[in-house]
Amino acid sequence: xxxxxxxxxxxxxxxxxxxxxxxxxxxxxxxxxxxxxxxxxxxxxxxxxxxxxxxxxxxxxxxxxxxxxxxxxxxxxxxxxxxxxxxxxxxxxxxxxxxxxxxxxxxxxxxxxxxxxxxxxxxxxxxxxxxxxxxxxxxxxxxxxxxxxxxxxxxxxxxxxxxxxxxxxxxxxxxxxxxxxxxxxxxxxxxxxxxxxxxxxxxxxxxxxxxxxxxxxxxxxxxxxxxxxxxxxxxxxxxxxxxxxxxxxxxxxxxxxxxxxxxxxxxxxxxxxxxxxxxxxxxxxxxxxxxxxxxxxxxxxxxxxxxxxxxxxxxxxxxxxxxxxxxxxxxxxxxxxxxxxxxxxxxxxxxxxxxxxxxxxxxxxxxxxxxxxxxxxxxxxxxxxxxxxxxxxxxxxxxxxxxxxxxxxxxxxxxxxxxxxxxxxxxxxxxxxxxxxxxxxxxxxxxxxxxxxxxxxxxxxxxxxxxxxxxxxxxxxxxxxxxxxxxxx
Amino acid sequence: xxxxxxxxxxxxxxxxxxxxxxxxxxxxxxxxxxxxxxxxxxxxxxxxxxxxxxxxxxxxxxxxxxxxxxxxxxxxxxxxxxxxxxxxxxxxxxxxxxxxxxxxxxxxxxxxxxxxxxxxxxxxxxxxxxxxxxxxxxxxxxxxxxxxxxxxxxxxxxxxxxxxxxxxxxxxxxxxxxxxxxxxxxxxxxxxxxxxxxxxxxxxxxxxxxxxxxxxxxxxxxxxxxxxxxxxx
Numbered sequence: 001x002x003x004x005x006x007x008x009x010x011x012x013x014x015x016x017x018x019x020x021x022x023x024x025x026x027x028x029x030x031x032x033x034x035x036x037x038x039x040x041x042x043x044x045x046x047x048x049x050x051x052x053x054x055x056x057x058x059x060x061x062x063x064x065x066x067x068x069x070x071x072x073x074x075x076x077x078x079x080x081x082x083x084x085x086x087x088x089x090x091x092x093x094x095x096x097x098x099x100x101x102x103x104x105x106x107x108x109x110x111x112x113x114x115x116x117x118x119x120x121x122x123x124x125x126x127x128x129x130x131x132x133x134x135x136x137x138x139x140x141x142x143x144x145x146x147x148x149x150x151x152x153x154x155x156x157x158x159x160x161x162x163x164x165x166x167x168x169x170x171x172x173x174x175x176x177x178x179x180x181x182x183x184x185x186x187x188x189x190x191x192x193x194x195x196x197x198x199x200x201x202x203x204x205x206x207x208x209x210x211x212x213x214x215x216x217x218x219x220x221x222x223x224x225x226x227x228x229x230x231x232x233x234x235x236x237x238x239x240x241x242x243x244x245x246x247x248x249x250x251x252x253x254x255x256x257x258x259x260x261x262x263x264x265x266x267x268x269x270x271x272x273x274x275x276x277x278x279x280x281x282x283x284x285x286x287x288x289x290x291x292x293x294x295x296x297x298x299x300x301x302x303x304x305x306x307x308x309x310x311x312x313x314x315x316x317x318x319x320x321x322x323x324x325x326x327x328x329x330x331x332x333x334x335x336x337x338x339x340x341x342x343x344x345x346x347x348x349x350x351x352x353x354x355x356x357x358x359x360x361x362x363x364x365x366x367x368x369x370x371x372x373x374x375x376x377x378x379x380x381x382x383x384x385x386x387x388x389x390x391x392x393x394x395x396x397x398x399x400x401x402x403x404x405x406x407x408x409x410x411x412x413x414x415x416x417x418x419x420x421x422x423x424x425x426x427x428x429x430x431x432x433x434x435x436x437x438x439x440x441x442x443x444x445x446x447x448x449x450x451x452x453x454x455x456x457x458x459x460x461x462x463x464x465x466x467x468x469x470x471x472x473x474x475x476x477x478x479x480x481x482x483x484x485x486x487x488x489x
Numbered sequence: 490x491x492x493x494x495x496x497x498x499x500x501x502x503x504x505x506x507x508x509x510x511x512x513x514x515x516x517x518x519x520x521x522x523x524x525x526x527x528x529x530x531x532x533x534x535x536x537x538x539x540x541x542x543x544x545x546x547x548x549x550x551x552x553x554x555x556x557x558x559x560x561x562x563x564x565x566x567x568x569x570x571x572x573x574x575x576x577x578x579x580x581x582x583x584x585x586x587x588x589x590x591x592x593x594x595x596x597x598x599x600x601x602x603x604x605x606x607x608x609x610x611x612x613x614x615x616x617x618x619x620x621x622x623x624x625x626x627x628x629x630x631x632x633x634x635x636x637x638x639x640x641x642x643x644x645x646x647x648x649x650x651x652x653x654x655x656x657x658x659x660x661x662x663x664x665x666x667x668x669x670x671x672x673x674x675x676x677x678x679x680x681x682x683x684x685x686x687x688x689x690x691x692x693x694x695x696x697x698x699x700x701x702x703x704x705x706x707x708x709x710x711x712x713x714x715x716x717x718x719x720x721x722x
Binding site: 286289296297300304307312316328331332333335336338339340357359360362363366370373374431 | 582583584587599601603651652653679680681682683684685686687688689691692693695696715
């Protein structure tokens with residue numbers, strides 16, 4: 001396809017060169033012819049017909065094929081009534097203007113055929129020389145020097161033809177070379193291309209067959225196919241990570257549900273076998289109910305996470321005062337913290353608003369605060385802070401407890417992940433996973449950092465710029481802010 | 490559990506529930522409380538019975554054959570049937586609750602639930618007075634609350650409360666002599682619709698108690714073990 005296009009272009013170029021060469025050579029030839037005609041004409045005008053005949057003879061006598069001035073020159077001077085006066089052509093039917101004649105077979109020529117074929121320039125009687133084995137065209141001009149005196153001067157166009165043929169030859173070679181190169185290159189290229197496409201197809205098939213760790217080999221050349229292969233590999237990595245995550249979650253779900261189910265079953269079995277009094281039964285039953293509630297809590301949390309991850313809540317986003325929300329959580333948890341021997345403090349900047357779902361954001365911060373309350377020893381100070389930069393709100397819950405090892409910072413956000421030290425404390429390992437899901441829904445960044453000592457959980461979200469109008473003070477005691485409408489009458 | 494029975498008039502409850510096992514358990518549970526339960530197993534039947542307006546409370550499942558709970562409640566409200574409605578549902582999504590309440594429901598309970606939770610909510614709904622919003626003073630035992638001045642006295646002695654404590658006590662006083670569960674308090678006082686893992690309600694109740702009982706040897710707030718609290722009037 002491209003080879004054909006290339007050949008076409010090369011052909012056009014060659015054609016242009018061809019015409020230009022022919023044009024200039026023809027023009028040069030006509031110049032020479034004109035010069036000869038004017039020399040002979042001048043002789044005739046000054047000294048008469050004898051002189052003209054003499055000049056023609058001289059001119060032809062000096063013909064020398066090494067002389068580029070006059071290669072293959074032909075002159076004919078004739079009297080229209082008496083025939084040829086001088087020249088190396090047989091008499092012609094006089095014609096005027098630019099004429100081309102078939103090159104005449106000249107005297108002696110037959111004898112020299114062999115030498116001519118060998119391509120040698122043979123000087124034969126100084127009069128006739130043939131340009132190497134050409135039977136070409138003589139191009140020249142015919143004029144009347146006077147009434148009845150006709151002059152024709154011409155030149156063999158063999159040189160032009162030769163140039164022409166050289167150009168054509170060059171083109172032929174070029175064409176041949178191009179076709180061969182294109183064919184070879186095309187074959188090499190497509191073989192390589194197909195081989196690499198096959199490699200991609202093989203990898204895809206391997207993945208279909210269940211070998212999820214297969215990847216498309218890269219050549220490191222960074223060409224289109226390499227880039228495509230890299231993109232596919234990245235996609236496969238992502239899918240593999242998701243699959244891993246899914247597998248992890250399902251096995252975690254199975255495992256984390258199995259444990260409380262086992263306890264439940266054990267307890268019921270014990271009650272069945274060993275209980276003798278109503279009190280025994282009653283105690284066993286309330287334990288069983290507690291176990292069931294724990295199971296349900298896990299279900300609820302998992303369901304909630306997947307609902308949040310589905311992202312449908314985003315439609316219900318509205319303006320939420322993060323300041324009020326954190327202040328409410330502070331008021332709500334201060335007594336809890338005190339009862340547990342913790343200190344809860346706040347550094348909340350007022351009037352910070354974000355777009356979001358108030359209920360989910362409440363759950364987010366409740367989970368973070370409860371996480372801090374549950375996993376830190378008595379006497380730990382927990383600070384709820386809210387600050388803003390130009391366009392982001394940073395809400396932090398920091399404690400000065402034992403903290404979490406940096407390598408676990410990422411992991412605690414996963415479902416069911418519990419750091420070794422917290423396995424003995426209550427919790428289902430879903431609290432922070434829910435936090436992460438809610439943060440993600442709000443396009444907020446969640447960062448865990450070392451509070452040296454302790455842990456800082458930061459949520460960074462885009463703020464809504466403050467409205468110029470004053471906020472009403474809703475710090476007061478608005479009772480029953482639930483969405484439940486109180487039915488009138 | 491029988492403490493509140495003496496002063497509770499016989500209640501007529503409409504239960505619209507297609508799960509027969511569930512329905513039987515609830516009928517038995519309400520029956521023990523001395524309540525009359527009428528049962529409809531599908532939405533059409535439920536709508537027909539509800540339109541007769543003979544019930545103090547309607548307990549309706551969200552997912553019902555022939556007519557779903559949400560549409561049923563919308564139709565009732567459109568026909569000016571204002572009987573309080575509580576939904577029972579397995580749908581625990583936030584949207585589901587919001588939609589349910591927007592359709593005209595009054596409360597929402599996710600299955601599975603403890604029967605006492607449903608009982609407490611039904612009692613609170615059944616007793617909802619007609620013109621609640623005109624009340625400016627609440628009285629329960631020796632407690633007196635001024636909702637406009639936001640002041641509280643016990644036996645004439647003024648008691649200072651934090652805003653959250655005031656809201657908590659207000660809810661208890663509005664539902665005096667009735668069991669209110671922890672979940673109800675979390676929803677109505679703190680607008681929390683999930684189950685916190687720490688003892689938020691207990692901590693606040695203990696602070697409220699400390700303030701109320703200072704210089705007094707009786708405690709008006711009774712703890713109902715495993716369920717919630719009751720303010721004794």
